[in-house]
Amino acid sequence: MIAKKIITQEMKLVDFPEEVDEQNGIKLYGEISWENQLAVLSHYLHNNSNSDDYDYKREVTSAIREFLERKKENKNEEITEEYVTKVAEDPIAYDLFADFFNVPFPNPKEPRFTFIDLFAGMGGFRLAMQAQGGKCVFSSEWNKYAQKTYLANFGEMPFGDITKDVTKSYIPKEFDVLCAGFPCQPFSIAGVSKKKSLGRETGFRDKTQGTLFFDVADIISRHRPKAFFLENVKNLMSHDKGNTFKVIKGTLEELRYSLHYLVMDGQTYVPQHRERIMIVGFNRDIFCNEKYLVA
Known part of the structure; x- marks a missing residue:
């Protein structure tokens, strides 16, 4: 219920925030750039959903928080840390990032x-x-x-x-x-x-x-x-x-x-x-x- 209230539509990869120099209108790339955040998040979703790595989960949580802030229906509504943590633990259950898995060449379901x-x-x-x-x-x-x-x-x-x-x-x-x-x-x-x-x-x-x-x-x-x-x-x-x-x-x-x-x-x-x-x-x-x- 909370997810439907905050999010107006399913989030897609194209919604992922890029780091942009608004004054000059150029994209900035670095250690915390869009590509690196997206790499962290996509690898987490595919391979490490049960990871106990605190720093890794903290990065994932930060990236998901940015998604939620940009996509929430009411701009004045607060997105709590508890909610962000729940989403990070199981993003798929909240209908997020489905197109990470809707790809031409997915990983095998039962890898050898x-x-x-x-x-x-x-x-x-x-x-x-x-x-x-x-x-x-x-x-x-x-x-x-x-x-x-x-x-x-x-x-x-x-x-x-x-x-x-x-x-x-x-x-x-x-x-x-x-x-x-x-x-x-x-x-x-x-x-x-x-x-x-x-x-x-x-x-x-x-x-x-x-x-x-x-x-x-x-x-x-x-x-x-x-x-x-x-x-x-x-x-x-x-x-x-x-x-x-x-x-x-x-x-x-x-x-x-x-x-x-x-x-x-x-x-x-x-x-x-x-x-x-x-x-x-x-x-x-x-x-x-x-x-x-x-x-």
Whole structure:
């Protein structure tokens, strides 16, 4: 009854308040920006409705309060902390955010495993993993347009820059598989040629994207998933006379993961000649004597 009194219509994602500089008419993005609030809320709804994390629930409560304040029928009516807390505990029961779940590619109802989706793009990795029964419990993508497409596809706004500790802090402690198509420009033939022509460094010496692999390795080291699935360009293996891949391979093996890799051509599956290296690793502390054939 209270919900009907305060809210005039069902809340949708488009109603979520953006942080705007009204004087200059521009949107502001930062640690508490619209994208980050929406990422916190959408991940909470999909994965952590029973979470005991106080700070996480406090952020969710804050975001929901903003919704309620903007959508209430009587602008002078007070929305109590008790009401906001009840809504945060079970938003679906109050008919909120239904379109988070009315999406083309929802998580499987009975998942077989969990995974995280780093450098998620528009969700190619996620589609493949969901088709195998996987449930995504965390996603990250820095590009604003890719974020919005991902949101439309899966009802989940990816978190932003994965190099920041505040972003990494939202990764669940435990999950089964890490997926990452970490940026390939520093290793690709086109990227190397372009940067050499500009007199710039490439590979791990690239100070912007080349080092992002180490953020992936850092997350693997902290969370120790059962397995990881990485993707990059074919040139990764030959870059810098093979030294780049040697560092990647050595880093992952030092983390006690067995490594299996293969260059595959996408023309087998799509009408495009697109060669990529697929790197799969298994946690040796769990899979002690495994024998996997990549073919």
